[in-house]
Amino acid sequence: MTHASPHPAHGSAHPAPTPPDTPDAGDQSEILDLDAEVLAEHNASITAWLPVERAPRHVVDLGCGTGAGTFALLARFPGAEVTAVDASAGHLERLREKAAALGVADRVRTVSADLDADWPELGRSEPVRPELVWASASLHHMADPDRTLRRVHDLLAPGGLFAVVELAGFPRFLPEDAPKERPGLEERCHAALAHRHAEQVPHRGADWGPKLAAAGFDVEGERTVTVRVEGSRDEAVGRYALSSLRRLRAGAAHALAAEDLAALDRLLDPGSGHGVLRRDDVAIRTERTVWAARRRA
Template identity: 45%
Template sequence: MAHSHTHPHSVDSPGADSHPGHSHGADSRGTPSHLAEMLDLDAEVLHEYHREVITWVGSLVTDRPRIVDLGAGTGTGTTALARQLPAAEITAVDLDESMLDHLRERAAALGLADRVRAVRVDLDQPWPELGPADVVWASAAMHHMADPADAVRQAFATLRPGGLFAITELDSFPHFFADPAGAALEDRCHAVLDALRAEAGLHMHEDWGARLTAAGFAIEAARQFRIELRPPLPAAATRYAQLSMERMRHGLEGRISADDTAALGRLVADLDGGRGDLTIRTTRMVWLARRPA
């Protein structure tokens, strides 16, 4: 998907299926493959959360739903929905053609290519005909929309009467260090990044409940998921933390003190050798809303 403007990748930490309003391009280490890896690791490391949400959504839809996945990214949500709902037909939309290629390859490898269609779409422009859909799925995608109210209205128009809109968003970005010094440094860094996201036009603190109601949706549920994974954690969690902290360091270059810059560099270096005290703490919000029948 695409915005008419560009949000720097370095200010947007992991957790998103994609960045719907712009091309993914290179991530903080200069290669698109690292962003794809980050998105895949989020699904792998936080698999219990993702499975619970997808099972929940799957229990609320028809047996043969038509689903539109907004900001599908590497396709972790698309393929999980396809496996949870074996008769579903899914249209996955994103702006970044490299991500869509990754998604197509994933779907083919899983034997899902006949039920998954990947389409390049700029969601900050009038949407092409994507419906009528039974479900519109937006995982960490809505905060990238240039005009959130318009995006919600277009989702409403895409759904059939009685259709379900599922929005998941990051309530807090992942934190990894439990020791007092590391945790305090993370808090300071996240505060600066939060200000940079607001400056870049990301709608991180949008009242999606109010947006949904204003567009004519009936809200069925709003639920916060508190995620806390404690050591020992698998190797994938260390890699997830490593990529996250490298992106953080890149995004904060020249924006934090020299002492904090040096301390952040040491934390990233520590992850190269692995840390036995690594944790993952984050919160996600989910809104489920219906277009009235």
């Protein structure tokens, strides 16, 4: 599951590359599309920062979701073709639809695969091996991420770059003192899920630098990007917050007090004047860390 996914975001022992960090899997296409929309500027800044030595001709996007990273990479490298990999047929179909609408369908190849199982052919035997592999919010879902890193190392062309983008966690949307009748509600929801996340997604928050080095990469750069997008700047932020908090509620409801659930339901009511769609203090707050690692020539 960029994702930045978000929480696609986007955990289980047999994950799709872009699953949610909440227990209700379901279809994530809507939230992934919203993630791409509201974080487009941040995705572009990350791709612009990548220390590429020359523009790649073949890029692989592992855990592509509905294409946030794929389309950012196509825009950054107009001469490249992207192989987009995900376990969800629905995500890949949505990605193909968007590629056609943008006029770049001829530059995108989709591959359906569970990256914890046998890997598909992603370019090792092609005339142009991948010179760039991108994995956004997907590595921490792998059952054996060290094995994944080794496979990426073997897949890349010598001297190729591996870009790993990971989130600090599920984004926050409300001020700490919100809502007025139940201050701190959002943090209590996250606390209710903390134990489950530690069990189901144990690699979230890992320091990927040493892991990349152990897999044979030279880590050439690491960057942490602070993300804050105000709802007053982009109306899609409210829809993104609504979709995300609905998923959070589904995972945390079992551990919340009745008063918290009632307050959360008021926030999730699209018709309420107190709901997230109408609040003027909603913002996306999170961090993304990016590692750029090169396969030795």
